[in-house]
Amino acid sequence: MPFLVLQDRTVFEGEGFGAWPAERGEQAGEVVFNTSMSGYQEIITDLSYAGQILVLTHPQIGNYGWHDEENEADKILLKGLIVRELASGEGSLHADGSLKEFCQEHGIWGLKGVDTRALTRHIRQQGTIPGVLVVGEEDGLQYWKRVENRELNWHPHQHWVYQTTTAESYEIPGKGPFVAVLDCGAKRNILRSLQEYGFRIRVFSVTTPAEEILRARPKALVLSNGPGDPSELPEIVATIRELLPKLPILGICLGHQLLALAAGGETYKLPFGHRGGNHPVQDSRTQKATMTAQNHGYAVREESLAQSGFQVILRNLHDGTVEGMEHTTYPVFSVQYHPESAPGPEENHKIFEDFFHKIGLIG
Amino acid sequence: MEKPTWEKVLVLGSGPIVIGQAAEFDYAGTQACRALREEGVEVVLVNSNPATIMTDPDVADRVYIEPLTVEFVERIIERERPDGLLATMGGQTGLNLAFQLTKKGVLERCGVKLMGTSLQSIERAEDREEFRSLMQELGEPVPPSVIVAEVDAAVEFAESIGYPVIVRPAYTLGGTGGGIAQDRETLEKIAQGGLQASMIGQILVERSVAGWKEIEYEVLRDSAGNCITVCHMENMDPVGVHTGDSIVVAPCQTLTDREVQTLRTSARRIVDALGIEGGCNVQYALHPERLEYVVIEVNPRLSRSSALASKATGYPIAKVATKIALGQTLPEIPNAVTGKTSACFEPALDYVVVKIPRWPFDKFSEADRSLGTQMKATGEVMGLGRNLETALLKAVRSLEIKTFGVLLPEFVELSEEELSRRCQKPDDQLLFIMAEGLRRGWEVAKLQTLSRWNPYFLRALEKIAKMSDTLRQAPWERKSLLAAKRLGFSDVVIADCWQSDEEAVYQFRIKQGIQPVFKMVDTCAGEFEAVTPYFYSSYDQEQEVEPSARRKVVVLGSGPIRIGQGIEFDYCSVHSVLALRAAGVETIIINNNPETVSTDFDTSDRLYFEPLTLEDVTAVLEREKPEGVIVQFGGQTAIGLAKPLAQRGYKILGTSIEDIDRAEERGLFDEVLQGIGAKRPRGEQAATLEEALKVADNIGLPLMVRPSYVLGGRAMEIVYSPLELEHVILRALAEFPGQEIWMDQYLVGTEVEVDAVSDGENVCIPGIMEHLERAGVHSGDSIAACPPLTLTLAVQQHIGELTMAIAQALKIRGLLNIQYVIYQDEVYVLEVNPRSSRTVPFLSKVTGVPIVDLATQVILGSTLKDLGIKPGLWPKPEHYAVKAPVFSFSKLIQVEPSLGPEMKSTGEVMGMDRTHEKALYKALLASGLSMAAHGTLLVTLADRDKAEGLPLVKRFRDLGFRILATEGTTEVLKKAGIAVERVSKLHQGSTEITEEIRAGRIQGVINTTTHNKKQASDGFVIRRSAVEHGIPCFTSLDTASAWLQVLETISPSLMPLESAH
């Protein structure tokens, strides 16, 4: 019998689907939930979930099948997917496949028949927590005992970013101005959004030194989204620190957090993160609020920005956390949420427009 | 810009319940009033419908129950001088009034500002022409279409773009007069009807997108331009069936995120361009195979869908829309659900919601049940579950259409041809028809081609159909039981599969430890701590509901709005809850109707949105362990549950089960009456034609015949001749051989109705209502006057005493309702309902006696003495009040409009004034009757009524009416010296009559039925064409004379000199 066993020994039984091993095996990761009602495909293929076990709160998942063109990445580093019910995927008459097949083909361990609301409420109350998918409850309990006895580590030593970033830097042709992307695990729709402006785009690996990026003479730099704890990435922060005064920069999600760190700010772990498509963000200048797509477990501590040269202009209406900041001297701007949507509200696409307009790359 | 400040606001209600405009506007209006007062605004409310919570004195600061006409509202404005008018809560009625008031310059003259969405915006959204040009500006796709004022132009356009096309009139309710035409001939017919239905004589002819996915978005936008979509919903029935007649799922289940976001973005653009300030509903057709859509329509106001969206998500749309109308912005408005965060967010659901319409076809067997662009449902139910199947099955068993599942035995016999034919032509039974197909092993693909339903929905239906097989193969197995429960199966259906009974399955299930838990509707899928006391059941792991230690009582609601059980019962349930809360008791409501105030999560301490069945109610009682259950206020739905609940050991508060039985079981009831020496019409049973004829001899004709079983309603009938009797009896016996048929002496007398509160000893009778129509017209369809008009004091006293005696004999604790007939100065008892009734809200408002509140306290154990209530019949009120029924015949094709012992009205209005005539005038006006005291009156009287009809017709003539009559009637009138012109009857091969009606040359019809209700009969055709053209049509002389009386009082008669002496 397949189980999810949380580190606090809470146990959820379910039925397996996807890429479970024949007999025994274990798949550990941080368990997080996303409340989006549609867009499971974009979420599952979002590299920011690398190494995590994802709980989707909508009770039936897989309804409209799988549409290849909607994948946000080719690599899949999601460890597990937990749903209450895996639906028949016939809702869309123009689908290419099914969620079930995708999980099988891409090594995602699926667990269905779980009271996902109970699990979600547990995470909300206890905070994000590691869990392990196992065949047999006992194996799970044993697993955490071994972790406590330091016999094994539930997460890899190397930061996930080094797997989610592109190995080789590569170029996307375009007639327009030249824009660089520092790829921490960029969602395809970020690149698509840039392509809409006809930019010539070069996507750099996070390991690329600052000089190399500067040598390419981009007109602007985009720091992409990505997985994990930004404070564990001093090298990348250093690179960005160097680039900050020299290039117009747009930071997104992890990119935003790295910018804050580069400017001397701090980040911290949210109790259970923001993951969904309905997070209201208010602009302190206009008081207007928009709905945003979010997926992050860490946030920028506002007080820590006092000396950073950054000014917070966007905040989360629910908990007041930092959602966007603007540099007072340099043309540098960043958002914590996903302006490129996919999945989620499209109303923040104009963030790109505003930024590139401001730095004169578009009319 | 600084915000406007509002001190006094006038809120417009939506008037009587009609098809297309039901209880959802009581919910919206009530929430609006509460929201306004929350902000310290003085609220004036006007609505002609007494059966609403919003018209309660404690909802608004001043309530006017007056006709919703420009004249009356203008006077109210003159008098109250509000600075704001809130019209967007009153449905299309409210908007249309706002238009007229503006056009007439009333608002400007009295300095009243229209709140929320501006009139220009509303006009741009509602006028098709303006709307289409705006859509073109925005580049939002709409189907190619033209607006025309003549049929020919419609045809011409259709020929140019090709068929099928759809016809849709501008400014109507519920799609009246719309339709899809496959060819020229049908187009001409539909266009004709549409032009007549439209307020502005325009129709839109449009490319048909029937078969596409139909999607709705509920959007809120504030004056600062903040804009959210509260909910998106998907119709299971593809485009072509009105959303109000469609099974609807929330949130959308078959759309990719790209599709969801594309439509969301479009909706926001449209709402933004319109400059909506408040709620707005946008409807789309989405191509099933590619990312292409068209905008179907925009409703720039609260609608039936927004009520559904509120209940589906827990987001209080009406409340927030009202605050927006006051000038607040979404980020400023606090979130009622979490208590902390702001209202500026979009709900995330972690459950599935299914709404199914409730149609009146169980009452109208002869009606055209097919579904199209014209709405026919009177109400709706909603089911919540953790999967589609559960939500669907919960909704099905909430409908109270005698089935708990989707497989109906009566379809097992259907031929394959019949089955596939019915799959292609949607009607109210399509769901069950398709389930039968799946049961037979039809492929989902096959049904998809036939019905154009999305395979996702069909697959769910198949799962349900197949589960029945699984159950049959595995009787009394835990595994299959659990699987069935997780799919939403009820014990009843499982019992069928196991050839057992509900109780056995229930016991087995409990032994197996298989019980539902309750989950919270929290708008955020568990992301935040929520405080909404709004729950639904699920076969899941975690129980979220913690019962409190307080004293608590469960109130059962009344389910969907249907003919015979309307909003009145929601009024009673809500009032019972308010009384309980006032008494410091924790209140728990169980109901399944998303339109109503009772299912607003802050009406009671706890709301369980569940089907009203033994099983579902039991689950709640098991969890909450209340002191008891109140069943008196939820109509027959709740009363019906009393006995089974008691048998499971739950305490029924108020009148005991035994006594309820004594009131409802005919035999027992006769004993009760004998006991106190009260008369009732003589009656006997018969099981064969011979017996029936014998009974007829004993009792004598006319008879009121009540078969105990008939398919599709239409039970009671009045028979005047042995021939009719034979006809009726044979028909009933043909349907159910050997059944017992009751035959009562039909007393052609004055019908009287009372509602009373009894504590078992003392009885308080706030008032007596006298019907203007003689007995034989259902109490719900008759005009009722309070105080009574013709009853002598002696008779009234006697009625008071009888009522007390009956209440005492039945040991009623709480409410009872009695209908009497006064026949030859004798008082006869027709029936006693040991519960609240349709007339309770009316009577409460006329007499000012808080009937339900008193009853509730009595149920809790107080006596009337404790409450300081004077027992006996109360003195008649100072003023006069009249309640008039409102019908929706124009929407129910093929339905017989003539009044009889079966109820047909969908709603009611009330008029109150210093004299009866004035009250009557208001009531009739509010009910929509034309008050023009001239023109042409078409009269055809049944022989039985000719003598009585004469003087009536004469008075119409004296008023100045031109009289048209058919052959027989003409003769009689001529003899009596009444000027009359003859029209030839239809069966004489002439269409003269219908032509005259269509041409608008007839202003009123008096047509009393000859009692062979053949639809072919002349009378039927005349009555139908009258109601379809909105011409007053009287089938009872009493109603006609009521109208006449009013016309006479408001308009001087024409009296040439010679006739004066």
Ligand SMILES: Nc1ncnc2c1ncn2[C@@H]1O[C@H](COP(=O)(O)OP(=O)(O)O)[C@@H](O)[C@H]1O
């Ligand atoms: N172009 C069209 N082709 C086919 N069906 C349509 C079209 N437009 C509307 N309908 C159907 O008619 C129904 C009623 O139309 P709608 O404009 O919503 O009228 P109402 O104002 O009564 O809601 C819709 O719910 C839809 O199913």
Ligand SMILES: Nc1ncnc2c1ncn2[C@@H]1O[C@H](COP(=O)(O)OP(=O)(O)O)[C@@H](O)[C@H]1O
């Ligand atoms: N014996 C009778 N004589 C005259 N009218 C009757 C008689 N029985 C019933 N009616 C008429 O039929 C209507 C419906 O009958 P009732 O028993 O009240 O049924 P329901 O339960 O639908 O109210 C009554 O309102 C009354 O007008």
Ligand SMILES: [Mg+2]
């Ligand atoms: Mg509509």
Ligand SMILES: [Mg+2]
């Ligand atoms: Mg009755």
